[in-house]
Amino acid sequence: MTIVTRFAPSPTWYLHIGSLRTVLYNYLYTKQHDGKFMLRIEDTDRTRLVEVSAENLQEVLASVGLIPDEGPNNPGEKWPYFQSERLDIYQTYIKKLIENWHAYYCFCSSERLDELRTEQQELGLPTKYDKKCRYLTPEEVQANLDAWLPYTIRLAVPEGRDISFTDTIRGKISVPSKDVDDQVLIKTDWFPTYHFAVVVDDYLMWVTDIIRWDEWIPSTPKHVLLYEAFGWEMPRYSHVPPLIGNDKKKLSKRTWDVSVEIFLQKWYIHEAILNYIALLGWNPKTTEEIFSLSELIKRFKLEDVHKAGAVFDIERLEWFNSRYILSYSIETLEDKLKIYLRRYNPKLLETMSQFPIEYNRKILSELQTRLKILSEYEELTHFFYHEKESFDTSLFINSKMKISTLEEVRESLEFAYEILNNDTYNFEVIEDIKDIFIQKISEAGKKNGQILWPVRVALSWEKFSPGALELIYIFWREKSMQKIQKSLKLLS
Numbered sequence: 001m002t003i004v005t006r007f008a009p010s011p012t013w014y015l016h017i018g019s020l021r022t023v024l025y026n027y028l029y030t031k032q033h034d035g036k037f038m039l040r041i042e043d044t045d046r047t048r049l050v051e052v053s054a055e056n057l058q059e060v061l062a063s064v065g066l067i068p069d070e071g072p073n074n075p076g077e078k079w080p081y082f083q084s085e086r087l088d089i090y091q092t093y094i095k096k097l098i099e100n101w102h103a104y105y106c107f108c109s110s111e112r113l114d115e116l117r118t119e120q121q122e123l124g125l126p127t128k129y130d131k132k133c134r135y136l137t138p139e140e141v142q143a144n145l146d147a148w149l150p151y152t153i154r155l156a157v158p159e160g161r162d163i164s165f166t167d168t169i170r171g172k173i174s175v176p177s178k179d180v181d182d183q184v185l186i187k188t189d190w191f192p193t194y195h196f197a198v199v200v201d202d203y204l205m206w207v208t209d210i211i212r213w214d215e216w217i218p219s220t221p222k223h224v225l226l227y228e229a230f231g232w233e234m235p236r237y238s239h240v241p242p243l244i245g246n247d248k249k250k251l252s253k254r255t256w257d258v259s260v261e262i263f264l265q266k267w268y269i270h271e272a273i274l275n276y277i278a279l280l281g282w283n284p285k286t287t288e289e290i291f292s293l294s295e296l297i298k299r300f301k302l303e304d305v306h307k308a309g310a311v312f313d314i315e316r317l318e319w320f321n322s323r324y325i326l327s328y329s330i331e332t333l334e335d336k337l338k339i340y341l342r343r344y345n346p347k348l349l350e351t352m353s354q355f356p357i358e359y360n361r362k363i364l365s366e367l368q369t370r371l372k373i374l375s376e377y378e379e380l381t382h383f384f385y386h387e388k389e390s391f392d393t394s395l396f397i398n399s400k401m402k403i404s405t406l407e408e409v410r411e412s413l414e415f416a417y418e419i420l421n422n423d424t425y426n427f428e429v430i431e432d433i434k435d436i437f438i439q440k441i442s443e444a445g446k447k448n449g450q451i452l453w454p455v456r457v458a459l460s461w462e463k464f465s466p467g468a469l470e471l472i473y474i475f476w477r478e479k480s481m482q483k484i485q486k487s488l489k490l491l492s
């Protein structure tokens with residue numbers, strides 16, 4: 001039997017990092033079994049809809065490389081994938097349940113239901129429908145329908161038994177049927193509720209495995225009853241634990257800060273994101289931590305997903321990100337930077353394109369070891385691409401480097417200028433630049449910091465930057481000389 005999984009989001013918000021982990025687990029499990037991974041959009045709750053969301057969701061999945069085998073953007077035999085386009089199907093199936101007495105019409109008004117709820121709350125009872133309409137005679141039901149009374153259709157939960165299912169991660173779960181509400185399956189507007197549509201669609205789409213957040217465990221007994229009522233074989237359930245923040249609270253779904261889009265915008269490498277979130281809640285049983293997607297497909301085991309919530313720690317994600325940045329060849333990193341800038345910062349890309357390829361490459365390779373997230377790139381490289389008009393010369397003073405007066409700064413800059421002025425030296429190779437400067441500084445009986453700190457400041461006019469010799473290497477000799485002269489002028 002082909003394994004079929006699905007991601008079935010309600011398009012109510014941007015894709016959340018926790019939902020991406022659910023997608024990833026579905027994806028890994030499916031690919032391990034040569035199965036099929038489907039995307040279905042559960043848009044039956046019309047009040048909570050966000051129009052951008054379904055489109056955005058598919059874009060994000062595509063940009064992290066988790067493309068469903070079938071879904072709205074790549075339709076196949078199970079079309080349509082928006083539940084709002086499948087309303088006829090639900091009508092056909094609800095009729096079957098009514099005929100078999102597994103569902104019934106409920107004509108209670110929302111006012112009555114509100115009163116009932118308030119009463120139950122006041123008595124400290126669980127809020128549930130009191131089944132008033134469940135025992136209406138067929139004649140009473142018909143009379144109400146003929147009178148055009150608005151209605152919902154509810155699940156007739158059987159009495160006096162346990163409802164059980166086996167979860168791959170949590171084992172057997174059983175609840176007494178008295179604790180399960182006669183759930184509304186079809187609403188007054190004829191739209192199905194999530195509970196009804198999810199079961200019908202999972203069945204019709206031949207879904208064999210449901211991997212989703214554990215917040216759906218309390219709903220599963222209702223789904224189990226529906227499978228039983230239709231006489232359908234149940235899928236396997238695997239409920240994965242939530243992601244929690246450092247405050248130990250569940251990460252809110254509707255927070256922009258934890259939407260995948262924001263991580264992509266800040267340029268977290270998508271391979272790093274997938275690697276990190278795969279490990280949130282799943283134990284690979286090794287000390288290794290860096291796994292490519294194809295390695296994850298090989299190693300992932302659904303049974304080894306934990307029951308307890310996993311802490312989503314942004315610093316850990318940064319660590320993974322910097323590891324990935326470091327692991328790329330400069331050409332690969334360059335390609336990734338271009339793709340990113342084209343999408344999120346075309347202005348910077350335009351600026352960079354006006355500079356020699358070699359220059360851009362040297363900057364990128366210098367920053368490769370320090371970048372945690374690539375969106376820092378613009379800020380860190382600003383001085384390489386733009387000339388400042390002025391700056392605070394007190395930056396030159398640095399007691400640790402034994403530079404306490406601007407006069408000393410001038411001396412150091414003139415000293416460096418002289419070295420650069422000698423065009424018999426080779427300033428093309430970083431090692432050579434280092435050798436020349438270190439030798440000259442020591443011959444003059446000076447300390448490295450005494451010369452290199454002012455040079456670094458003169459070349460960057462920034463509090464933080466790569467070191468002086470790296471800057472000389474990147475700017476080349478002439479540009480470095482011009483910059484030193486500019487600072488000397490400013491000092492005089």
Ligand code: GLU
Binds near residue numbers: 009194211212
């Ligand atoms: N539409 C539900 C959600 O957005 C799907 C739950 C499920 O996977 O069954 O969470």
